[in-house]
Amino acid sequence: MEITNEQLTKLFELAGMEYDEIYMTPEFISKALVEIERKLNFFELGPSSKQRVQTKVLIADDLELSLYQLTKLFNKIGINPLVARTLNEANDLLKKHTFDYVFADIYLPDAEDGFRLIKNLVNYKNKQNKKLKIVAISGSHDKQIIAKALELGADKFIVKSKDWHNHILNFLGETIERNQQEIFSKTLLDNNAIYYTVYNMASTFAINELMKDINLSVLSKYSEILLDLSKVFLFDKENVNIFVDIFKLCSQNNIKCSIVNPSDVIKNALNFAYLNDVIPIINKEIT
Numbered sequence: 001m002e003i004t005n006e007q008l009t010k011l012f013e014l015a016g017m018e019y020d021e022i023y024m025t026p027e028f029i030s031k032a033l034v035e036i037e038r039k040l041n042f043f044e045l046g047p048s049s050k051q052r053v054q055t056k057v058l059i060a061d062d063l064e065l066s067l068y069q070l071t072k073l074f075n076k077i078g079i080n081p082l083v084a085r086t087l088n089e090a091n092d093l094l095k096k097h098t099f100d101y102v103f104a105d106i107y108l109p110d111a112e113d114g115f116r117l118i119k120n121l122v123n124y125k126n127k128q129n130k131k132l133k134i135v136a137i138s139g140s141h142d143k144q145i146i147a148k149a150l151e152l153g154a155d156k157f158i159v160k161s162k163d164w165h166n167h168i169l170n171f172l173g174e175t176i177e178r179n180q181q182e183i184f185s186k187t188l189l190d191n192n193a194i195y196y197t198v199y200n201m202a203s204t205f206a207i208n209e210l211m212k213d214i215n216l217s218v219l220s221k222y223s224e225i226l227l228d229l230s231k232v233f234l235f236d237k238e239n240v241n242i243f244v245d246i247f248k249l250c251s252q253n254n255i256k257c258s259i260v261n262p263s264d265v266i267k268n269a270l271n272f273a274y275l276n277d278v279i280p281i282i283n284k285e286i287t
Contacts, residue, residue: 055172056097057081060090060117061105061137066160070103073165077172087111087120094124099132101172103158106138106145114145115152122153133175135168183209193224195260202234207242214246218253225250226282230261237269247279258282 059070062085074081082097084090087108094102102121106114118136125132136149139160146157158167183206187195194217200206217225227246243259250257258280262270270276 055079055101056099058084058090058093058097058099058102060084060087060102060108062086062107062109063105066105066137069165070168073168077169085109087117090117091120094121098129101133101135101175103135103137103168104154106136106140106149115148118149118152118154125153133171135171137164184213186213189226191224192222193226193256194220194222195226195228197228197231199231200234201229201232201239201242202236204239207239211242211245215249218249218255221253222255224256224258226258226260228260229266230263232263232266235265235269237272240269240273240275243270243275243279244273256280260284 057074057079059067059074059081061067061070061083067083067085071081071083081103082093082099084093085108087110090102090104090108104117104121106118108117111117118134121132121134125134133156134154135156135158136146136154137158137160138145138149140146141159146159149157156171158164158171183200184196184198187197189195196210196214198210201210214225225246247257259266260282261284262281267276270279270281
């Protein structure tokens with residue numbers, strides 16, 4: 001594969017080394033790649049591992065060097081990203097998957113303008129996935145480009161520089177931690193059933209807050225309580241009695257209660273307490 005001077009310049013910039021065409025040799029290129037690999041080897045920390053594995057990421061970039069670095073970085077923290085090298089590929093993947101983050105290069109080869117993917121992503125976010133985080137990435141330091149990407153609706157703009165890995169991990173950590181602070185949301189269904197989507201059962205506080213609200217729902221005499229636990233990725237199996245308490249409360253008040261799409265960690269907790277055949281479980285989405 002032929003490497004252009006522009007790509008070599010970017011390679012050495014990311015490695016934190018000065019690029020001089022006069023002294024360029026395969027050994028210098030190898031040294032730059034080794035330096036980038038060394039930088040990536042530091043990134044073992046970040047959001048908790050249980051949460052990271054569940055984070056869905058799309059990288060849209062046509063530069064193989066950027067794809068290599070980002071994929072390697074995300075793999076280091078337990079995330080297996082999907083990759084798109086063109087605008088069309090990115091659009092196809094958005095139709096098939098629900099992502100938490102999209103890292104989108106400003107310029108893709110089949111886009112009529114540099115911001116087409118950002119515009120598409122913002123439109124998709126507003127209509128279908130309001131929790132999506134859009135991160136624009138570019139080798140450009142141009143303030144007008146950065147301002148326009150943010151004005152269009154990107155959540156973050158990260159310049160491809162020697163420390164861009166730090167910026168990516170910091171953004172991931174901040175947003176994941178912020179999401180974990182939300183414990184649950186509720187939706188009233190047509191049959192007077194209440195549908196809980198639970199996000200956080202990692203702490204005693206979160207469990208107690210959920211239990212308080214379920215008590216209120218029981219008093220409100222809903223016909224059914226549904227607990228969607230597909231998004232619960234941290235749970236201490238020693239707290240499994242919470243499910244016994246919930247189902248006992250519902251049973252005493254003649255209210256039907258079921259768990260919907262339990263995550264693996266919830267399944268393991270139920271198996272641990274021999275409750276998997278006792279508590280009703282629904283393995284399909286309810287709308």
